Amino acid sequence: MSMREALDLSAYLVIGPENTKGRPVKGIIRDVVAAGFTIVQVRSKVASAKELIGYCRDAAEAIAEAGRADRVALVADDRLDVVLAAREAGIKVDGIHVGQSDIPAAVCRKYLGDDAVIGLSARTRELIDYVRTADISDIDYFGAGPLHETATKPEAGRSASGRVITRSLEEIAELARVSPVPAVIGGGVKLADIPDLKRTGIAGFFVVSTVTEADDPGRAAAALTAAWRA
Numbered sequence: 271m272s273m274r275e276a277l278d279l280s281a282y283l284v285i286g287p288e289n290t291k292g293r294p295v296k297g298i299i300r301d302v303v304a305a306g307f308t309i310v311q312v313r314s315k316v317a318s319a320k321e322l323i324g325y326c327r328d329a330a331e332a333i334a335e336a337g338r339a340d341r342v343a344l345v346a347d348d349r350l351d352v353v354l355a356a357r358e359a360g361i362k363v364d365g366i367h368v369g370q371s372d373i374p375a376a377v378c379r380k381y382l383g384d385d386a387v388i389g390l391s392a393r394t395r396e397l398i399d400y401v402r403t404a405d406i407s408d409i410d411y412f413g414a415g416p417l418h419e420t421a422t423k424p425e426a427g428r429s430a431s432g433r434v435i436t437r438s439l440e441e442i443a444e445l446a447r448v449s450p451v452p453a454v455i456g457g458g459v460k461l462a463d464i465p466d467l468k469r470t471g472i473a474g475f476f477v478v479s480t481v482t483e484a485d486d487p488g489r490a491a492a493a494l495t496a497a498w499r500a
């Protein structure tokens with residue numbers, strides 16, 4: 271079975287070196303995968319291409335060392351060039367997550383192949399209409415948010431007037447009902463949000479800081495997965 275077919279979006283870690291309070295990315299991924307996270311995204315707005323390839327290597331090794339290479343997907347944020355270069359170097363990167371202003375999903379599919387996992391950030395304005403009508407032929411899932419305003423990405427959900435528009439649980443439940451592909455929700459997600467999110471029927475949650483900035487990332491991750499599976 272390909273990773274695309276085996277895709278489990280329920281507990282999704284997004285991580286880069288700027289999120290770890292100086293701790294190695296690889297160690298946090300190792301702890302989080304051991305805690306049952308099901309997909310990892312390498313995302314950094316400060317790392318060079320070469321550094322990103324290194325983080326992809328670290329992530330792929332951490333997943334493989336946990337014996338989860340066939341189960342836990344590894345994707346990179348934004349950078350098709352990085353995914354291609356990492357693969358060229360023999361690193362198992364399963365796919366990419368792109369946003370509305372990034373490389374089109376169809377181009378990613380063309381270069382990454384039929385087995386690649388491709389995620390797309392749903393347009394935040396008119397979210398429900400967008401997911402109903404979007405061309406989903408090349409994508410495997412939608413990412414949407416924010417659930418809450420977040421310091422990790424202060425621009426998430428910010429309208430032209432400067433106000434942050436967050437996603438209500440009702441809207442997330444509707445998204446889960448109408449989206450033609452699975453969707454995940456992130457942005458300020460904390461442990462206390464998980465029961466409500468689970469009840470919406472959404473495919474999963476994504477987090478950065480709740481795990482990467484925790485004193486004990488493995489413990490924080492285990493609490494999240496236990497709450498999701500409860």
Ligand SMILES: Cc1ncc(COP(=O)(O)OP(=O)(O)O)c(N)n1
Nearest residue numbers: 347348367368369370391413414476
């Ligand atoms: C799972 C997931 N969902 C949404 C995003 C946001 O992607 P994007 O809109 O491209 O913004 P940046 O992450 O590039 O700042 C994501 N990365 N992952």
Ligand SMILES: Cc1nc(C(=O)O)sc1CCOP(=O)(O)O
Nearest residue numbers: 415416420422426457458478479
């Ligand atoms: C990468 C990303 N995208 C978002 C969106 O709403 O599109 S929020 C986000 C960062 C989420 O970080 P944290 O879990 O620390 O709040």
Ligand SMILES: [Mg+2]
Nearest residue numbers: 348368369372
């Ligand atoms: Mg992007």
